[in-house]
Amino acid sequence: MKKPAPPRPGGRSERVKTAVFDAVEHLIADDPGGIPSMAAIAVRAGVNPTSLYRRWGDVNILVAEVATERLVRDLPVPDTGSLHGDLTGWASNVARNLNNRKNSALLRIMTATARASRTARDLNSLPIGRRIAELEAMLARARKRGEYAPDLMDILDFVLAPIYLRVLFMGAIRDADFVGRLVDRVLSPPL
Amino acid sequence: MKKPAPPRPGGRSERVKTAVFDAVEHLIADDPGGIPSMAAIAVRAGVNPTSLYRRWGDVNILVAEVATERLVRDLPVPDTGSLHGDLTGWASNVARNLNNRKNSALLRIMTATARASRTARDLNSLPIGRRIAELEAMLARARKRGEYAPDLMDILDFVLAPIYLRVLFMGAIRDADFVGRLVDRVLSPPL
Known part of the structure; x- marks a missing residue:
């Protein structure tokens, strides 16, 4: 898979990313049996599929990024004394x-x-x-x-x-x- | 996802299935970072994408079937006396x-x-x-x-x-x- 260029920082880019990540999260929660298609993600996020391919290159790269960012957050580390x-x-x-x-x-x-x-x-x-x-x-x-x-x-x-x-x-x-x-x-x- | 009709038994249907399953196996071994696209599977198997959609309905259903059939085979159960x-x-x-x-x-x-x-x-x-x-x-x-x-x-x-x-x-x-x-x-x- 080719590595897409990182997006330029800025308001619109961030908004698109949030819409796309939310779309991926909803689609996999609605139908947890696999990986959604780029077309379905584009429709749900209201963006052009071409821009998804340009930014993430491949649907597997996109969903991997969503999973890591949304799931693997820091959890609080308890400090109970034992x-x-x-x-x-x-x-x-x-x-x-x-x-x-x-x-x-x-x-x-x-x-x-x-x-x-x-x-x-x-x-x-x-x-x-x-x-x-x-x-x-x-x-x-x-x-x-x-x-x-x-x-x-x-x-x-x-x-x-x-x-x-x-x-x-x-x-x-x-x-x-x-x-x-x-x-x-x-x-x-x-x- | 809609459930596709089971294929009719017969030589051609079996040959297509084997070609498609082999294609999926090769594609995921070549690039183990996700699920291949229906288009890539069709090209590799030399079949029309439309017939893949007709038979399996969705790429996630197809790859799940391949994984189960090819990986979850019976392993020999040892009988060593302990x-x-x-x-x-x-x-x-x-x-x-x-x-x-x-x-x-x-x-x-x-x-x-x-x-x-x-x-x-x-x-x-x-x-x-x-x-x-x-x-x-x-x-x-x-x-x-x-x-x-x-x-x-x-x-x-x-x-x-x-x-x-x-x-x-x-x-x-x-x-x-x-x-x-x-x-x-x-x-x-x-x-």
Whole structure:
């Protein structure tokens, strides 16, 4: 795919972007089974399809940008004084954030369009990079306090991954105790 | 999306389907960042776009069908005499199956187009339904032998989910011991 030139800053450009991003969000929430067409996005946003192709080059690039910007926002990082409290609050935020039709559809799009990174070095540039940065902050505080703190990868594997699996393949998470059990388990030191 | 009529059985229809499915597979492996356009699929398969729309109705329906048929094939279910051996073999098969560009791209498409089920009743009709059926067979044998066997959901959460997370967001799994550690951990009875 060719990389389109960045838009010039300015009022009209920003307004078009907002209309287009809103259109994408509505279309995928209305019909979460895939990626909308450039034509449908153009109609919904009231802009010319040609200008969408000029600015984003390809519908997959456009929807990836929408998913990243609208879904992967910073979540508040809890600071409760214990890693157990911090992780429980964080995991509940992640699950709650995904527990609606719009955001689970955005996660699907993010997954479809993610270009997996092959080096550990750029973990923070992954689509889940902000989640990783939030975890690193909580783990660093726990280590400073002298608490047992598992590896970052364990939290990704045993807390974030199960939340994503359920949202992506089994619908919303309606079991209120689910994330609590994930956190309890990952914080039991290995035998 | 409207549901297209099923194709009449017959040689030509089957040949077109194979050409179209091959085209989709190649296009997503060449450029794994999203869903190819109907136009690109038509060109690559050497068929008229109109006939693609007539048969599949929508590009998302078409690619979902390709992903399910080509990726979610039955994997051999190991029967080693112990749940540890069975799960290690099974998880290694799952990881190996996804450890190439074509299949990881198909997993992405399957995730994007999955319509999450909201009832536990139809777990087997999920995109991951065959993986679940394979696990149920291994767990039933373990219980018959009197072995400790965790819940099905624990294996989905702590073995399948981490494999999917890494494939989708962090590239191929190159750590040979990774799935072994997942299995050891899920088979340690909770304290």
